[in-house]
Amino acid sequence: MAKRLKRPFFAKPALWAAQAMLGKYIIRKIGNRKKGQGTLIGKIVETEAYIGPEDKASHAFGGKKTPRNRAEYLAGGHIYIYLVYGMYWQFNISTGKEGSPECVLIRALEPVAKDAYTNMSEYQANISESKIIRLNSRGSKISLNSLKLTNGPGKLCRWLKLNKSFYGEDVTRSKRIWLTHGVKVKKSQIASGPRINIDYAGPIWAKKPWRFYIKDNPYVSKR
DNA sequence: GTACAGATTGAG
DNA sequence: TCAATCTGTACT
Numbered sequence: 569m570a571k572r573l574k575r576p577f578f579a580k581p582a583l584w585a586a587q588a589m590l591g592k593y594i595i596r597k598i599g600n601r602k603k604g605q606g607t608l609i610g611k612i613v614e615t616e617a618y619i620g621p622e623d624k625a626s627h628a629f630g631g632k633k634t635p636r637n638r639a640e641y642l643a644g645g646h647i648y649i650y651l652v653y654g655m656y657w658q659f660n661i662s663t664g665k666e667g668s669p670e671c672v673l674i675r676a677l678e679p680v681a682k683d684a685y686t687n688m689s690e691y692q693a694n695i696s697e698s699k700i701i702r703l704n705s706r707g708s709k710i711s712l713n714s715l716k717l718t719n720g721p722g723k724l725c726r727w728l729k730l731n732k733s734f735y736g737e738d739v740t741r742s743k744r745i746w747l748t749h750g751v752k753v754k755k756s757q758i759a760s761g762p763r764i765n766i767d768y769a770g771p772i773w774a775k776k777p778w779r780f781y782i783k784d785n786p787y788v789s790k791r
Numbered sequence: 792g793t794a795c796a797g798a799t800t801g802a803g
Numbered sequence: 804t805c806a807a808t809c810t811g812t813a814c815t
Contacts, residue, residue: 616798625798636811654808656799673798722799765798789799 570595570748575740578644578663582670585644585663586617587780589672591753593680596728597744608728610677610718611750614781614788616763618660620669625769625776628669639736640669647737647745649730656722659730661739675764675779677718677727678787720789759783 573592578585589612596608618626620640627637627650639648643666649657664670718724725731728745739746760777767774781788 618798627798634812650798651808651810652797653799654797654810658798660798675798720799763798768797 570750572740573645573747573749575643575645578661578740579665580644580663582617582619582663582672583778585661586615586672586778587758589615589661589674589747590758590780590782591751593748593750594674594677594728595746595748596730598729599744609680610724610728611680612674612676612747613678613785614674614676614779616673616675616780617778618671618673619778620664623769623776624773625763625766626669626671631669633669637669640671641667642736644670645738645740647734647739649725649732649734651732652722657725657730657732658721659725659728659734673721674724675721676781676787676789677724678785679718679727715786719787753782757783764789 570593577588580588592612594608594610594612596610598606598608618628618640620626620628621631623629626640628640633641636650637648639646640660640662642648642662644661644663646662648660648662648671650660652658659674660671661674662669662671716723718727730745734745737745759781761779761781762775762777763779
């Protein structure tokens with residue numbers, strides 16, 4: 569069984585965790601079997617780091633704490649999820665120690681399917697616990713060539729069926745969502761650039777290269 | 792009570 | 804380029 573990432577991993581600073589999460593797998597168990605749902609697995613290929621009070625782009629800028637963003641302050645490994653533009657959920661995982669409002673925004677996933685592996689042992693080594701991987705949106709199968717289902721923060725939440733009920737959930741304990749070690753990503757394969765759509769933070773903070781992604785991965789959100 | 796803008800997306 | 808869509812937050 570693939571090992572679940574534990575607290576120490578998430579207790580690290582957001583800038584470290586945002587890069588370390590690349591290549592990790594998000595395992596999402598969906599209880600309703602009726603519609604062929606079982607386990608969804610996505611490899612993290614794009615993230616952004618929000619480092620807390622001093623970061624003008626952070627929801628916790630200046631130490632702001634409200635009912636909406638309180639999950640950012642939880643110990644690393646808790647889910648901070650919120651709605652933007654009235655329709656899209658944004659999936660973040662808090663990092664750092666309890667009381668430190670850092671988090672990592674998950675911006676894109678590569679759906680992982682059995683077919684994507686070159687051999688069965690590699691497949692089983694990584695996701696032996698899961699049974700069915702169904703790449704679907706709205707219950708229907710999609711082909712592996714469908715690159716547009718998880719290449720954005722709003723879209724991947726739709727794919728993983730995440731919503732407010734996950735607010736504050738602890739991914740080191742949850743039975744419906746967690747992370748595993750996935751595949752190793754070499755440092756030379758990691759690219760970085762400015763975070764997306766945070767112009768409101770002003771040029772200094774908007775330019776910080778705190779968006780990280782796997783080079784040449786086709787599932788990275790398009791610029 | 793009310794105004795307002797947003798860590799996006801897909802269509803035109 | 805722009806509308807969709809909605810709620811937490813701030814301000815009257």
